[in-house]
Amino acid sequence: MNFNGIDFDTYFKHYPDDKGYFGKYGGAYIAPELKAAMEEITDAYFTICKSSKFVSELRRIRREFQGRPTPVSYLERLSGKLGNVQLYVKREDLNHSGAHKLNHCMGEALLAKFMGKKKVIAETGAGQHGVALATAAAYFGLECDIYMGSVDIKKQAPNVARMKILGANVVEVTHGLQTLKEAVDAAFDAYSKEYKDAIYCIGSVLGPHPFPMMVRDFQSVVGIEAREQFMGMTGELPDAVVACVGGGSNAMGMFAGFLNDPVALYGVEPLGKGPTLGDHAASLKYGTEGIMHGFNSIMLKDENGDPAPVYSVASGLDYPSSGPEHAFLHDLGRVTYDVIDDEETIDAFFTLSRLEGIIPAIESAHAVAYGMKLAKQMGKGSILINLSGRGDKDMDYVIEKYGIR
Numbered sequence: 399m400n401f402n403g404i405d406f407d408t409y410f411k412h413y414p415d416d417k418g419y420f421g422k423y424g425g426a427y428i429a430p431e432l433k434a435a436m437e438e439i440t441d442a443y444f445t446i447c448k449s450s451k452f453v454s455e456l457r458r459i460r461r462e463f464q465g466r467p468t469p470v471s472y473l474e475r476l477s478g479k480l481g482n483v484q485l486y487v488k489r490e491d492l493n494h495s496g497a498h499k500l501n502h503c504m505g506e507a508l509l510a511k512f513m514g515k516k517k518v519i520a521e522t523g524a525g526q527h528g529v530a531l532a533t534a535a536a537y538f539g540l541e542c543d544i545y546m547g548s549v550d551i552k553k554q555a556p557n558v559a560r561m562k563i564l565g566a567n568v569v570e571v572t573h574g575l576q577t578l579k580e581a582v583d584a585a586f587d588a589y590s591k592e593y594k595d596a597i598y599c600i601g602s603v604l605g606p607h608p609f610p611m612m613v614r615d616f617q618s619v620v621g622i623e624a625r626e627q628f629m630g631m632t633g634e635l636p637d638a639v640v641a642c643v644g645g646g647s648n649a650m651g652m653f654a655g656f657l658n659d660p661v662a663l664y665g666v667e668p669l670g671k672g673p674t675l676g677d678h679a680a681s682l683k684y685g686t687e688g689i690m691h692g693f694n695s696i697m698l699k700d701e702n703g704d705p706a707p708v709y710s711v712a713s714g715l716d717y718p719s720s721g722p723e724h725a726f727l728h729d730l731g732r733v734t735y736d737v738i739d740d741e742e743t744i745d746a747f748f749t750l751s752r753l754e755g756i757i758p759a760i761e762s763a764h765a766v767a768y769g770m771k772l773a774k775q776m777g778k779g780s781i782l783i784n785l786s787g788r789g790d791k792d793m794d795y796v797i798e799k800y801g802i803r
């Protein structure tokens with residue numbers, strides 16, 4: 399399929415290019431001493447991609463350890479309530495450890511093992527990436543340091559306990575807003591001192607090349623499975639596909655299965671308390687081009703041009719930028735990026751729980767809320783939503799802050 403001059407039949411061969419660019423976005427803006435480390439990771443990644451041993455080992459792990467493929471479920475009661483649109487969810491909440499994050503963590507940890515590294519380092523916001531990486535580290539026998547802001551440590555206490563039980567070292571980040579951006583800063587700092595023995599397993603399609611490409615490729619299993627399952631269930635493609643966007647890994651994984659199809663794609667960013675800078679984290683909607691954490695993308699800036707403070711009820715979405723491939727697809731118009739606020743999210747959290755018996759992660763509830771809104775606008779057709787994770791981690795926080803609705 400050709401879309402605005404881009405041939406999506408061959409898209410994955412050309413994007414990113416060999417320097418890690420998706421159009422003008424991406425690249426590797428890093429300290430000179432890390433250049434060699436990034437090249438080592440890129441070379442190792444391209445070697446293992448072509449190795450049938452690695453590919454079959456990852457397939458075995460996905461089947462026997464992660465419980466893949468995760469199902470697609472038809473939301474019969476919710477669809478009935480909304481009219482004539484049929485809603486479906488891809489159940490990444492049923493992926494082992496409760497979210498899509500394990501898809502790239504098992505790949506990254508397998509890569510670490512192949513490279514002879516002893517340790518994995520990462521940041522986490524909602525704690526899902528931290529739990530997933532701690533799970534992968536336990537599975538492969540690697541040391542694991544997870545950097546997490548103090549605010550998120552309090553908010554996502556169940557996931558902090560899970561990481562510790564799994565043997566990870568949770569390092570509290572106490573500077574700045576004490577959320578996801580500061581956790582990434584701290585994890586990058588640690589990695590720049592330990593890169594000889596460790597690998598930075600970034601938690602989304604972010605960071606310098608090759609991470610946005612690698613994480614997308616590992617996550618594309620979500621979209622590839624979902625496309626086949628949806629076709630098997632309905633005999634056709636969905637009219638629309640919806641996913642929430644923090645850094646953008648669950649969305650990129652899902653969209654990868656449908657980029658070359660005549661399917662409308664929607665990425666949902668957090669509007670938080672409203673459109674005032676500082677009250678949301680909708681970087682693609684309100685941001686401008688800028689470089690942070692080693693990549694060029696679209697970001698929210700303060701008056702000095704630095705990353706702006708951001709907020710969302712979802713700890714996994716409050717990041718002032720998004721992956722460079724999303725910035726590219728945004729400018730191209732292939733994906734529509736829109737927003738959902740905290741209130742709409744909490745409503746969707748309870749609606750999905752009550753009508754379908756599925757408690758979504760607050761991050762995923764953004765996508766559910768948007769799917770519900772879109773269903774009313776569309777009037778007929780079908781929507782496939784990526785349910786990126788389960789809401790166990792959020793239950794105490796939601797009940798304390800919002801009560802039972």
Ligand SMILES: Cc1ncc(COP(=O)(O)O)c(C=O)c1O
Pocket residue numbers: 497498523524525526527601602603642643644645646647648649713714715759761762786787788
């Ligand atoms: C369940 C869930 N969904 C979505 C996200 C957002 O990340 P991404 O945009 O990389 O999928 C997170 C981040 O922690 C998460 O835990």
